[in-house]
Amino acid sequence: MKIVHAQIYPLSIPLLEPIKMSGETVSFANTILLRLKNNLGRTGWGEASAAPLMTGETLESLLANVKFLASNLKDFNWDNPDEYGRQLGKLLYANSSAKSCVEMALLDLHTQEKGIPLWQYLRMKRGCTEASMPKPLPLLRMLGGSIEKEIADAKKFHDEGYRHWKIKVGLLSVDDDLNRAENLCNLLKGDTISVDANGAMRLEDAIRFCTSPKSRQLSFAEQLISSNLPLSDFLELKKRSEIPIGLDESVHGVKEIERFIAAGVLDGSSLKLIKTGGLLSALDCSDLLEKHGLKINLACKVAETSVSAAATAALGFAINGLPWGFSMSNQYLKFDVCDSPLRAKQGHLEYEQLGSVGLGVEPDIDILRESLTKSFPSIEC
Numbered sequence: 001m002k003i004v005h006a007q008i009y010p011l012s013i014p015l016l017e018p019i020k021m022s023g024e025t026v027s028f029a030n031t032i033l034l035r036l037k038n039n040l041g042r043t044g045w046g047e048a049s050a051a052p053l054m055t056g057e058t059l060e061s062l063l064a065n066v067k068f069l070a071s072n073l074k075d076f077n078w079d080n081p082d083e084y085g086r087q088l089g090k091l092l093y094a095n096s097s098a099k100s101c102v103e104m105a106l107l108d109l110h111t112q113e114k115g116i117p118l119w120q121y122l123r124m125k126r127g128c129t130e131a132s133m134p135k136p137l138p139l140l141r142m143l144g145g146s147i148e149k150e151i152a153d154a155k156k157f158h159d160e161g162y163r164h165w166k167i168k169v170g171l172l173s174v175d176d177d178l179n180r181a182e183n184l185c186n187l188l189k190g191d192t193i194s195v196d197a198n199g200a201m202r203l204e205d206a207i208r209f210c211t212s213p214k215s216r217q218l219s220f221a222e223q224l225i226s227s228n229l230p231l232s233d234f235l236e237l238k239k240r241s242e243i244p245i246g247l248d249e250s251v252h253g254v255k256e257i258e259r260f261i262a263a264g265v266l267d268g269s270s271l272k273l274i275k276t277g278g279l280l281s282a283l284d285c286s287d288l289l290e291k292h293g294l295k296i297n298l299a300c301k302v303a304e305t306s307v308s309a310a311a312t313a314a315l316g317f318a319i320n321g322l323p324w325g326f327s328m329s330n331q332y333l334k335f336d337v338c339d340s341p342l343r344a345k346q347g348h349l350e351y352e353q354l355g356s357v358g359l360g361v362e363p364d365i366d367i368l369r370e371s372l373t374k375s376f377p378s379i380e381c
Protein backbone atom coordinates (compact mmCIF):
# COMPACT_ATOMS: atom_id res chain seq x y z
CA MET A 1 0.00 0.00 0.00
CA LYS A 2 1.25 3.48 -0.89
CA ILE A 3 0.06 6.79 0.48
CA VAL A 4 -0.75 9.30 -2.25
CA HIS A 5 -2.33 12.22 -0.37
CA ALA A 6 -2.58 13.66 3.13
CA GLN A 7 -4.75 16.41 4.58
CA ILE A 8 -4.27 17.72 8.11
CA TYR A 9 -7.01 19.49 10.08
CA PRO A 10 -5.88 21.36 13.24
CA LEU A 11 -9.11 21.76 15.24
CA SER A 12 -10.34 23.72 18.21
CA ILE A 13 -13.63 22.36 19.57
CA PRO A 14 -15.25 23.86 22.69
CA LEU A 15 -15.99 21.61 25.63
CA LEU A 16 -19.49 21.50 27.14
CA GLU A 17 -17.88 22.97 30.24
CA PRO A 18 -14.24 23.59 31.23
CA ILE A 19 -12.50 20.63 32.88
CA LYS A 20 -10.23 21.66 35.76
CA MET A 21 -7.17 19.59 36.50
CA SER A 22 -4.39 20.39 38.93
CA GLY A 23 -2.00 21.61 36.22
CA GLU A 24 -4.40 23.05 33.62
CA THR A 25 -7.99 23.92 32.80
CA VAL A 26 -9.14 22.59 29.45
CA SER A 27 -11.89 24.62 27.73
CA PHE A 28 -11.21 23.59 24.12
CA ALA A 29 -10.10 20.36 22.52
CA ASN A 30 -6.88 21.22 20.67
CA THR A 31 -6.68 18.26 18.40
CA ILE A 32 -5.38 17.28 14.98
CA LEU A 33 -7.16 15.07 12.48
CA LEU A 34 -5.27 13.47 9.61
CA ARG A 35 -6.83 12.07 6.46
CA LEU A 36 -4.65 9.76 4.36
CA LYS A 37 -5.55 8.48 0.91
CA ASN A 38 -3.92 5.35 -0.48
CA ASN A 39 -3.18 4.28 -4.04
CA LEU A 40 -6.31 2.08 -4.01
CA GLY A 41 -8.63 5.04 -3.45
CA ARG A 42 -9.39 4.46 0.23
CA THR A 43 -9.38 7.05 2.98
CA GLY A 44 -8.02 6.49 6.52
CA TRP A 45 -8.26 8.74 9.57
CA GLY A 46 -6.00 9.48 12.51
CA GLU A 47 -6.16 11.85 15.46
CA ALA A 48 -3.97 13.11 18.28
CA SER A 49 -4.46 15.92 20.77
CA ALA A 50 -1.89 18.33 22.11
CA ALA A 51 -0.84 17.39 25.65
CA PRO A 52 2.12 19.57 26.69
CA LEU A 53 2.13 18.21 30.25
CA MET A 54 1.89 14.56 29.18
CA THR A 55 3.92 14.22 25.99
CA GLY A 56 5.62 17.60 25.67
CA GLU A 57 3.82 18.26 22.40
CA THR A 58 1.93 21.51 21.83
CA LEU A 59 -0.59 22.01 19.01
CA GLU A 60 2.10 23.86 17.05
CA SER A 61 4.75 21.14 17.44
CA LEU A 62 2.22 18.37 16.86
CA LEU A 63 1.04 20.03 13.66
CA ALA A 64 4.61 20.53 12.43
CA ASN A 65 5.54 16.92 13.12
CA VAL A 66 2.37 15.37 11.65
CA LYS A 67 3.03 17.50 8.56
CA PHE A 68 6.65 16.34 8.45
CA LEU A 69 5.68 12.66 8.77
CA ALA A 70 2.76 12.94 6.32
CA SER A 71 5.00 14.63 3.72
CA ASN A 72 7.39 11.67 3.84
CA LEU A 73 4.90 8.77 3.83
CA LYS A 74 4.87 8.53 0.03
CA ASP A 75 8.42 7.14 0.01
CA PHE A 76 7.47 3.91 1.84
CA ASN A 77 5.37 0.79 1.36
CA TRP A 78 2.85 0.41 4.19
CA ASP A 79 1.94 -3.25 3.78
CA ASN A 80 3.15 -4.54 7.15
CA PRO A 81 1.83 -2.86 10.32
CA ASP A 82 4.53 -4.56 12.40
CA GLU A 83 7.02 -2.34 10.53
CA TYR A 84 5.10 0.94 10.99
CA GLY A 85 6.86 1.87 14.24
CA ARG A 86 10.30 1.27 12.77
CA GLN A 87 9.43 3.11 9.54
CA LEU A 88 8.09 6.17 11.38
CA GLY A 89 11.09 6.01 13.71
CA LYS A 90 13.38 6.30 10.68
CA LEU A 91 11.73 9.63 9.91
CA LEU A 92 11.44 11.19 13.37
CA TYR A 93 12.76 10.55 16.87
CA ALA A 94 10.24 10.56 19.78
CA ASN A 95 7.06 12.69 19.29
CA SER A 96 4.66 9.92 20.30
CA SER A 97 1.43 11.84 19.60
CA ALA A 98 2.36 12.70 16.02
CA LYS A 99 3.34 9.07 15.37
CA SER A 100 0.14 7.79 16.97
CA CYS A 101 -1.91 10.05 14.69
CA VAL A 102 -0.18 8.73 11.57
CA GLU A 103 -0.18 5.07 12.70
CA MET A 104 -3.94 5.29 13.39
CA ALA A 105 -4.69 6.46 9.84
CA LEU A 106 -2.37 3.78 8.37
CA LEU A 107 -4.04 1.03 10.43
CA ASP A 108 -7.47 2.31 9.41
CA LEU A 109 -6.41 1.91 5.76
CA HIS A 110 -4.72 -1.46 6.35
CA THR A 111 -7.75 -3.01 8.05
CA GLN A 112 -10.10 -1.56 5.41
CA GLU A 113 -7.96 -3.29 2.79
CA LYS A 114 -8.22 -6.53 4.79
CA GLY A 115 -11.99 -6.09 5.09
CA ILE A 116 -11.98 -6.39 8.90
CA PRO A 117 -12.63 -3.98 11.75
CA LEU A 118 -9.56 -2.52 13.46
CA TRP A 119 -10.67 -3.97 16.82
CA GLN A 120 -10.72 -7.45 15.31
CA TYR A 121 -7.24 -7.00 13.85
CA LEU A 122 -5.94 -6.03 17.30
CA ARG A 123 -7.80 -8.89 18.99
CA MET A 124 -6.26 -11.40 16.61
CA LYS A 125 -2.82 -9.97 17.37
CA ARG A 126 -3.58 -10.80 21.00
CA GLY A 127 -4.31 -14.40 20.01
CA CYS A 128 -8.13 -14.24 20.04
CA THR A 129 -9.98 -16.19 17.37
CA GLU A 130 -11.74 -14.38 14.55
CA ALA A 131 -15.11 -15.60 15.81
CA SER A 132 -14.68 -14.36 19.40
CA MET A 133 -16.65 -11.23 20.22
CA PRO A 134 -15.55 -8.56 22.71
CA LYS A 135 -17.51 -7.47 25.76
CA PRO A 136 -18.91 -3.92 25.97
CA LEU A 137 -16.42 -1.42 27.39
CA PRO A 138 -17.36 0.25 30.70
CA LEU A 139 -17.13 4.01 30.23
CA LEU A 140 -15.60 6.19 32.90
CA ARG A 141 -17.07 9.58 33.73
CA MET A 142 -15.08 12.45 35.26
CA LEU A 143 -16.59 14.36 38.15
CA GLY A 144 -15.68 17.96 38.93
CA GLY A 145 -16.97 21.46 39.59
CA SER A 146 -18.77 22.46 42.77
CA ILE A 147 -19.72 19.77 45.29
CA GLU A 148 -23.40 20.25 44.39
CA LYS A 149 -22.59 19.79 40.70
CA GLU A 150 -20.48 16.69 41.33
CA ILE A 151 -23.31 15.11 43.28
CA ALA A 152 -25.94 16.07 40.68
CA ASP A 153 -23.75 14.70 37.84
CA ALA A 154 -23.00 11.50 39.76
CA LYS A 155 -26.73 10.84 40.24
CA LYS A 156 -27.60 11.74 36.64
CA PHE A 157 -24.92 9.59 35.02
CA HIS A 158 -25.41 6.72 37.48
CA ASP A 159 -29.05 6.65 36.34
CA GLU A 160 -27.76 6.50 32.75
CA GLY A 161 -25.75 3.37 33.58
CA TYR A 162 -22.26 4.66 34.38
CA ARG A 163 -20.40 2.69 37.06
CA HIS A 164 -16.83 4.00 36.64
CA TRP A 165 -15.81 7.43 37.94
CA LYS A 166 -12.80 9.68 38.24
CA ILE A 167 -12.57 12.57 40.68
CA LYS A 168 -9.93 15.14 39.80
CA VAL A 169 -8.05 16.09 42.98
CA GLY A 170 -5.04 18.22 43.87
CA LEU A 171 -6.60 21.67 43.42
CA LEU A 172 -8.12 21.83 46.92
CA SER A 173 -6.63 20.98 50.31
CA VAL A 174 -6.07 17.30 51.11
CA ASP A 175 -8.89 17.44 53.67
CA ASP A 176 -11.34 18.94 51.18
CA ASP A 177 -10.42 16.32 48.57
CA LEU A 178 -10.80 13.55 51.16
CA ASN A 179 -14.27 14.83 52.07
CA ARG A 180 -15.28 14.95 48.39
CA ALA A 181 -13.99 11.44 47.82
CA GLU A 182 -15.78 10.07 50.88
CA ASN A 183 -19.10 11.73 49.98
CA LEU A 184 -19.00 10.49 46.39
CA CYS A 185 -17.96 6.98 47.45
CA ASN A 186 -20.92 6.85 49.84
CA LEU A 187 -23.25 8.08 47.09
CA LEU A 188 -21.91 5.65 44.46
CA LYS A 189 -21.32 2.65 46.74
CA GLY A 190 -20.08 -0.43 44.92
CA ASP A 191 -18.94 1.48 41.81
CA THR A 192 -15.35 1.78 40.60
CA ILE A 193 -14.30 5.20 41.85
CA SER A 194 -10.85 6.70 41.40
CA VAL A 195 -9.06 9.97 42.07
CA ASP A 196 -6.49 11.58 39.78
CA ALA A 197 -4.15 14.34 41.00
CA ASN A 198 -2.17 14.63 37.73
CA GLY A 199 0.96 14.61 39.88
CA ALA A 200 0.03 17.65 41.99
CA MET A 201 0.42 16.22 45.51
CA ARG A 202 3.55 16.32 47.62
CA LEU A 203 4.62 12.86 48.77
CA GLU A 204 3.56 13.45 52.38
CA ASP A 205 0.11 14.67 51.27
CA ALA A 206 -0.30 11.71 48.93
CA ILE A 207 0.54 9.32 51.78
CA ARG A 208 -1.90 11.10 54.09
CA PHE A 209 -4.58 10.86 51.39
CA CYS A 210 -4.02 7.15 50.77
CA THR A 211 -3.92 6.19 54.43
CA SER A 212 -7.03 8.14 55.48
CA PRO A 213 -10.18 6.14 56.31
CA LYS A 214 -12.01 8.62 54.07
CA SER A 215 -10.30 7.29 50.92
CA ARG A 216 -10.72 3.59 51.84
CA GLN A 217 -13.59 2.96 49.41
CA LEU A 218 -11.67 4.22 46.37
CA SER A 219 -10.75 1.62 43.76
CA PHE A 220 -7.47 3.36 42.96
CA ALA A 221 -5.57 6.65 43.13
CA GLU A 222 -3.94 7.79 39.90
CA GLN A 223 -0.70 9.75 39.59
CA LEU A 224 -0.87 11.47 42.94
CA ILE A 225 2.76 12.61 42.79
CA SER A 226 4.79 14.16 39.98
CA SER A 227 6.42 11.91 37.39
CA ASN A 228 9.59 13.98 37.98
CA LEU A 229 10.02 12.60 41.51
CA PRO A 230 12.54 9.79 42.15
CA LEU A 231 11.48 6.15 42.04
CA SER A 232 12.08 5.90 45.80
CA ASP A 233 9.15 8.32 46.37
CA PHE A 234 6.85 6.12 44.29
CA LEU A 235 8.01 3.08 46.28
CA GLU A 236 7.35 4.87 49.56
CA LEU A 237 3.83 5.81 48.40
CA LYS A 238 3.06 2.27 47.21
CA LYS A 239 4.34 0.72 50.45
CA ARG A 240 2.36 3.06 52.68
CA SER A 241 -0.85 3.37 50.64
CA GLU A 242 -3.91 1.40 51.73
CA ILE A 243 -5.56 1.76 48.32
CA PRO A 244 -4.29 0.62 44.88
CA ILE A 245 -1.91 3.00 43.08
CA GLY A 246 -2.24 3.79 39.36
CA LEU A 247 0.23 5.70 37.19
CA ASP A 248 -0.50 7.85 34.15
CA GLU A 249 1.91 10.71 33.38
CA SER A 250 4.79 8.44 34.50
CA VAL A 251 4.02 5.82 31.86
CA HIS A 252 4.78 6.25 28.15
CA GLY A 253 5.70 2.77 27.03
CA VAL A 254 6.83 -0.77 27.72
CA LYS A 255 10.26 0.18 29.07
CA GLU A 256 8.82 2.43 31.78
CA ILE A 257 6.21 -0.14 32.74
CA GLU A 258 8.91 -2.82 33.05
CA ARG A 259 10.91 -0.49 35.29
CA PHE A 260 7.90 0.27 37.51
CA ILE A 261 6.90 -3.39 37.72
CA ALA A 262 10.44 -4.36 38.74
CA ALA A 263 10.36 -1.65 41.43
CA GLY A 264 6.91 -2.77 42.63
CA VAL A 265 5.40 0.73 42.62
CA LEU A 266 2.06 0.28 40.85
CA ASP A 267 -1.18 -1.70 40.82
CA GLY A 268 -2.14 -0.54 37.34
CA SER A 269 -1.71 2.09 34.67
CA SER A 270 -3.60 4.46 32.46
CA LEU A 271 -2.83 3.94 28.76
CA LYS A 272 -3.29 6.68 26.16
CA LEU A 273 -2.33 6.34 22.50
CA ILE A 274 -0.62 9.75 22.47
CA LYS A 275 1.76 8.51 25.18
CA THR A 276 2.62 5.10 23.74
CA GLY A 277 3.08 6.35 20.17
CA GLY A 278 0.11 4.43 18.84
CA LEU A 279 -2.08 1.38 19.01
CA LEU A 280 0.50 -1.33 18.49
CA SER A 281 2.79 -0.18 21.27
CA ALA A 282 -0.26 0.38 23.52
CA LEU A 283 -1.22 -3.23 22.78
CA ASP A 284 2.25 -4.33 23.97
CA CYS A 285 1.82 -2.23 27.14
CA SER A 286 -1.57 -3.80 27.85
CA ASP A 287 -0.12 -7.26 27.31
CA LEU A 288 2.66 -6.59 29.80
CA LEU A 289 0.28 -5.14 32.41
CA GLU A 290 -2.13 -8.08 32.06
CA LYS A 291 0.69 -10.63 32.33
CA HIS A 292 1.64 -9.15 35.69
CA GLY A 293 -1.94 -9.04 36.94
CA LEU A 294 -1.99 -5.23 36.85
CA LYS A 295 -5.11 -3.22 36.09
CA ILE A 296 -5.68 -1.03 33.02
CA ASN A 297 -7.48 2.25 32.58
CA LEU A 298 -7.81 3.20 28.93
CA ALA A 299 -8.14 6.87 28.14
CA CYS A 300 -8.33 9.49 25.43
CA LYS A 301 -6.78 12.86 26.15
CA VAL A 302 -9.30 15.47 27.29
CA ALA A 303 -10.66 15.99 24.77
CA GLU A 304 -10.53 14.10 21.51
CA THR A 305 -13.25 13.31 18.96
CA SER A 306 -14.95 10.08 17.91
CA VAL A 307 -11.92 9.26 15.72
CA SER A 308 -9.56 8.83 18.66
CA ALA A 309 -12.43 7.34 20.69
CA ALA A 310 -12.95 4.64 18.03
CA ALA A 311 -9.23 3.81 17.88
CA THR A 312 -8.87 3.67 21.66
CA ALA A 313 -12.04 1.57 21.89
CA ALA A 314 -10.55 -0.82 19.30
CA LEU A 315 -7.68 -1.39 21.73
CA GLY A 316 -10.18 -1.84 24.56
CA PHE A 317 -12.02 -4.51 22.57
CA ALA A 318 -8.70 -6.35 22.16
CA ILE A 319 -7.96 -6.36 25.92
CA ASN A 320 -9.45 -9.03 28.15
CA GLY A 321 -11.19 -6.59 30.45
CA LEU A 322 -10.93 -3.02 31.66
CA PRO A 323 -11.50 -3.11 35.41
CA TRP A 324 -10.50 0.55 35.69
CA GLY A 325 -12.72 1.67 32.79
CA PHE A 326 -12.46 3.53 29.50
CA SER A 327 -12.33 7.32 29.57
CA MET A 328 -13.90 8.27 26.20
CA SER A 329 -13.42 12.00 26.12
CA ASN A 330 -15.65 12.96 23.15
CA GLN A 331 -18.50 12.90 25.69
CA TYR A 332 -17.23 16.26 27.01
CA LEU A 333 -17.25 18.03 23.60
CA LYS A 334 -19.90 20.57 22.64
CA PHE A 335 -20.09 18.81 19.28
CA ASP A 336 -18.31 15.96 17.57
CA VAL A 337 -16.87 15.79 14.05
CA CYS A 338 -18.73 12.64 12.99
CA ASP A 339 -22.36 12.63 11.89
CA SER A 340 -22.98 9.68 14.21
CA PRO A 341 -20.62 10.27 17.16
CA LEU A 342 -19.84 7.43 19.54
CA ARG A 343 -22.14 7.67 22.55
CA ALA A 344 -22.57 5.74 25.79
CA LYS A 345 -25.23 3.06 25.88
CA GLN A 346 -26.09 2.26 29.49
CA GLY A 347 -22.65 3.57 30.44
CA HIS A 348 -20.92 1.29 27.94
CA LEU A 349 -19.60 1.27 24.38
CA GLU A 350 -20.36 -1.78 22.23
CA TYR A 351 -18.32 -2.98 19.27
CA GLU A 352 -21.48 -2.92 17.16
CA GLN A 353 -21.40 0.89 17.43
CA LEU A 354 -18.31 0.89 15.18
CA GLY A 355 -18.47 0.27 11.43
CA SER A 356 -17.74 -3.17 10.02
CA VAL A 357 -14.29 -2.38 8.56
CA GLY A 358 -11.31 -0.26 9.59
CA LEU A 359 -11.59 2.32 12.36
CA GLY A 360 -15.35 2.31 11.95
CA VAL A 361 -16.07 6.06 12.10
CA GLU A 362 -15.70 8.82 9.52
CA PRO A 363 -15.65 12.57 10.15
CA ASP A 364 -17.82 15.01 8.23
CA ILE A 365 -15.51 17.24 6.16
CA ASP A 366 -17.82 20.26 6.49
CA ILE A 367 -17.72 20.01 10.29
CA LEU A 368 -13.92 19.74 10.15
CA ARG A 369 -13.69 22.90 8.03
CA GLU A 370 -15.96 24.76 10.45
CA SER A 371 -13.93 23.56 13.46
CA LEU A 372 -10.49 24.61 12.21
CA THR A 373 -8.49 26.52 14.77
CA LYS A 374 -8.18 30.24 13.99
CA SER A 375 -4.38 30.03 14.27
CA PHE A 376 -3.71 27.45 11.54
CA PRO A 377 -5.31 26.48 8.21
CA SER A 378 -5.86 22.95 6.95
CA ILE A 379 -2.63 21.62 5.39
CA GLU A 380 -2.35 19.48 2.27
CA CYS A 381 0.69 17.32 1.63
Ligand SMILES: [Mg+2]
Pocket residue numbers: 196198222223248249270
Ligand atom coordinates in the same frame (compact mmCIF):
# COMPACT_ATOMS: atom_id res chain seq x y z
MG1 LIG B 1 -4.73 10.71 34.53
